[in-house]
Amino acid sequence: xxxxxxxPVVLEARHMTRRFGGLVAVNDVSFDVRExxxxxxxxxxxxxxxxxxxxxxxxxxxSSGTLTSRGQTVTGLPPHRVAGLGISxxxxxxxxxxxxxxxxxxxxxxxxxxxxxxxxGVFGTAQAEExxxxxxxxxxxxxxxxxxxxxxxxxxxxYGDQRKLEIARALATEPRILLLDEPAAGMNTSEKxxxxxxxxxxxxxxxxxxxxxEHHVPLVMGLCDRVxxxxxxxxxxxxxxxxxxxxxxxxxxxxxxx
Ligand SMILES: Nc1ncnc2c1ncn2[C@@H]1O[C@H](COP(=O)(O)OP(=O)(O)OP(=O)(O)O)[C@@H](O)[C@H]1O
Numbered sequence: 573x574x575x576x577x578x579x580p581v582v583l584e585a586r587h588m589t590r591r592f593g594g595l596v597a598v599n600d601v602s603f604d605v606r607e608x609x610x611x612x613x614x615x616x617x618x619x620x621x622x623x624x625x626x627x628x629x630x631x632x633x634x635s636s637g638t639l640t641s642r643g644q645t646v647t648g649l650p651p652h653r654v655a656g657l658g659i660s661x662x663x664x665x666x667x668x669x670x671x672x673x674x675x676x677x678x679x680x681x682x683x684x685x686x687x688x689x690x691x692x693g694v695f696g697t698a699q700a701e702e703x704x705x706x707x708x709x710x711x712x713x714x715x716x717x718x719x720x721x722x723x724x725x726x727x728x729x730x731y732g733d734q735r736k737l738e739i740a741r742a743l744a745t746e747p748r749i750l751l752l753d754e755p756a757a758g759m760n761t762s763e764k765x766x767x768x769x770x771x772x773x774x775x776x777x778x779x780x781x782x783x784x785x786e787h788h789v790p791l792v793m794g795l796c797d798r799v800x801x802x803x804x805x806x807x808x809x810x811x812x813x814x815x816x817x818x819x820x821x822x823x824x825x826x827x828x829x830x
Contacts (some may be wrong), residue, residue: 579607580642582749582781583628588637588647590623597623599805600637605749610775610782612796612813614789616825619802621785622664625751628783629661630654641749660747662738664754664785670727674718674737677726678709681744712740715774731758743778750774752784756791764788768795793817801825 583605590598598620605611613621626632628639630651639646641657649657668677682705713719716736721729726737735755742750755771756764768791775782786792792799793813801809801816803825809816816822 579609581605582607582641583646583783584638584640585628586638586640588624588627588639589635590620590627590632591635596805598627598634598802601802601805601807602637603800603807603810605781605783607781608775608779609797610771610784610795612792612799613783613785613802614787614792614799615802619825620805621802622753623805624802625661625753625783625785628654629659629751655745655747658746658748659751660742660745660749661751662735662742662753662755664757666731666734666738668726668734668737668741670725672726673723674713674726674729675706675709675722677737678712678740678744679705681741682708708744709740712743713737715743715777716740716770732760732763735759739774743774747778747780749781749783750778752782752786754785754787756786756788764791767791771795 581604585604586602588598588601589596601624613624615621623632627634628646630646630649630653634647637647641659644657646654646657646659669680672680710719710722713722716739718733718736718740726734729737735758739752739755752771756767759767771782771784772795774780784796796813798811799813799816800807801819801822808821808825809819811819
């Protein structure tokens with residue numbers, strides 16, 4: 573088996589910067605992510621974590637700097653093109669279709685992957701694709717443990733279950749790289765406990781690279797292969813969880829903010 577440090581780099585962030593007026597939310601951030609890694613992004617409130625995810629997924633254009641994935645430039649592409657490169661995400665503020673069922677929320681995302689167009693209508697493949705989308709949506713709901721509630725409106729789900737539904741929806745686009753923005757937020761203690769095994773299972777089963785923003789420190793430390801720490805937009809530490817946790821700059825950043 574290839575050692576983690578020898579696996580190919582799948583994301584290269586170089587000097588990524590984003591200014592909002594006079595505020596530098598992300599300041600000259602560079603790092604690599606390797607295939608199959610579970611890579612954590614932590615930092616105090618307002619450190620720039622979500623802005624960095626937004627830069628990486630086309631929601632916010634960078635002021636300067638680049639992100640490439642397997643030689644392809646990601647920065648400058650709109651979100652759907654970024655998704656087309658196999659980079660999918662969930663959101664800190666959940667973005668489900670609250671008035672649709674759990675099944676339809678996932679199905680809508682699988683549809684983005686099916687080849688819509690004239691030819692499928694002409695050759696009558698639309699129904700087959702519809703059935704395939706439905707089958708895949710059921711599989712993904714099963715994976716996140718929600719298939720017995722497939723017909724319920726997303727709005728009726730607990731916060732923790734909505735997060736799981738968001739993960740199912742992100743997986744429906746068949747990503748190679750999955751970005752999770754605070755996956756444990758709103759989950760109860762037992763759900764948080766199960767999340768580590770779940771994220772590992774998803775990574776292994778779908779052959780994914782996973783990046784996650786998370787405030788729940790035990791989850792980050794127990795789950796991530798490497799952790800990057802942002803503070804006031806700057807990358808102040810990167811490495812394995814134990815060494816990052818001991819880093820005086822990281823301790824200072826967290827204690828200084830209390
Ligand atoms: N669209 C925007 N316009 C102006 N300022 C913004 C915008 N988005 C983010 N910011 C600012 O950029 C900084 C970084 O915010 P960001 O949400 O990325 O931090 P974060 O680390 O994700 O924080 P949290 O952990 O609280 O979610 C904050 O000062 C925030 O107010």
